[in-house]
Amino acid sequence: METWVLITIAAAFLQNVRSAMQKHLKGVMGTTGATFVRFGFGLPFAFLYLVVLWQVVGRPLPVPNGTFFLWAVIGGLAQIAATFLLVHLFSFRNFAVGTAYSRTEPAQAALFGLIFLGEKASEGTLVAIAISVVGVMLISVARTTLSARTLVTSVFSRTAGIGLLSGTFFGLSAVAYRSASLALAPSLPAPDYMMQASFTLGFVILLQTVVMLIWIVLRERDELPRIAAAWKPAFVVGFVGASASFGWFMAMTLQQAAVVKVVAQVEMLFTFASSFFIFREWINRLELLGCLLIVLGVVMLVLI
Template sequence: MPVWILITVTAAFLQNIRSVLQKHLKSVMGTTGATFVRFGFGLPFAALFVVLLHFGVGDPLPPLQASFFGWVAIAAVAQIIAQALLIQLFSHRNFAVGTAYSRTEPAQAAIFGLLFLSDAVSGATVLAIAISLIGVMLISVARTAVSPASLVTSVFTRSAGIGLASGTFFGIAAVGYRAASLSLGAPNFVMQAAFTLLVGIGLQTGLMLAWMLWRDPGELARIRAAWKISLAVGLVGASASFGWFMAMTLQTAAVVKALAQVEMIFTFASTVLIFREHINKLEILGCLLIVAGIVVLLLV
């Protein structure tokens, strides 16, 4: 079994744990704070990964390219926006459905891969995008009277808009981080991923800290009060991102994110067992269609 598959499944499991913890944080702090803890509390762990690889394993630091910083900046900002949108979405719908909206990310990553990295888009990729879009529409109307008209107009609802936008920015971030890691070229995929993570998460921490100091300094007090859970979010978040970056250095972003839909299994388990939330049949069908669309993308 290719190593990128094992890394991706592990990262998906860790990401679900991070999302569960962030949903709890949303009840004690704002969207900005719940988004920040993923980066600010993950930074020490990202630095630790690089230190262990450099001084423990003996991997040299990668040679830097100008393009590396450009791609990291684009990816870092896109990921901040995507994460904030996803956390905001949790306030509109239940945990599993909120997560499912962003699952159009791999299909969108395929489009951005074509635009920015010249990755080919096949007919099967187009089919995958269509299947996922139908899934999003079903979720949007799952708690309303379903009709052909409502299926068409569902993608223009507030929840659908936030979810699709989250998927768009996640797709941009995935392609950007892959491009950044590949631009390093050496010494190996593990150090390339770790170094990309450190620079990216460092930039994100600085940007979000400056934003909170300017717009909402009171959020810092709420973050300090929830430091224990925030630290856990930082650990699993940084570890999951490390996994994504390693996998995307070895494989295209769209394919990695397609396999990552295994997270939906973990998400449904969290929804039922932890949050005790109800999911109706149309919501389940919509989620399954999104996953099916991504599976088609994986088989391309």
């Protein structure tokens, strides 16, 4: 199995752990605070990975250029926007439908990859992406009332629009991160996907931390004491989140963002495994079918 596949699966597992812990934090602080923890408390670990690669392992630091800064800023801001839109969906009664459309991220990443990087996906890859996206959408709407009429009307609903826009920003951020990381390669003696990913992660998470901290200070200052009070679990979230992001960035340096994002859908399988084995929640037939489609799409990509 290729290196990027193993890295992606590990990152998906860590992201599932981080999401579960963020859900816990959301009980003691607001949505903005729980989102900030992902970046702010992950910052020390992102820099730690970079310092270890540089000082301990002895790998040279890349020299950033204008292309790197452009794509890194676009990616960082796009990810913040995507996360806020996704969280905003929870204020709607039928947020599950909107969430389903946000999961079109791999398909949109493929489109952005074609537009900005000239990356062309094979027919087999496009089919695998489509199968995986359908699987995730089935899971997202499996516990809603489904009919031909509701499916048609949901396409034109406000939640669908917000979900699609969220998926657009997530797809854009993935391609932007890959572009930023690849822009560092010419400044190194030889391509080094670990150093490129670590340097990109360090810059991006610093940018996101500063932007979100400014927002909290100006708009939601009451969140600061809540964040400070929960610093112990927040550090664990930061560590797991930074580790997961490091994995994503490495994988997207090695492989097209759209392809990585399809394999990353295995996170849904980890989520269902946790729900079934830990929380004893049953899975219905649509959810099971969605899981099988995700696995089929991932297997197709690995074998292509």
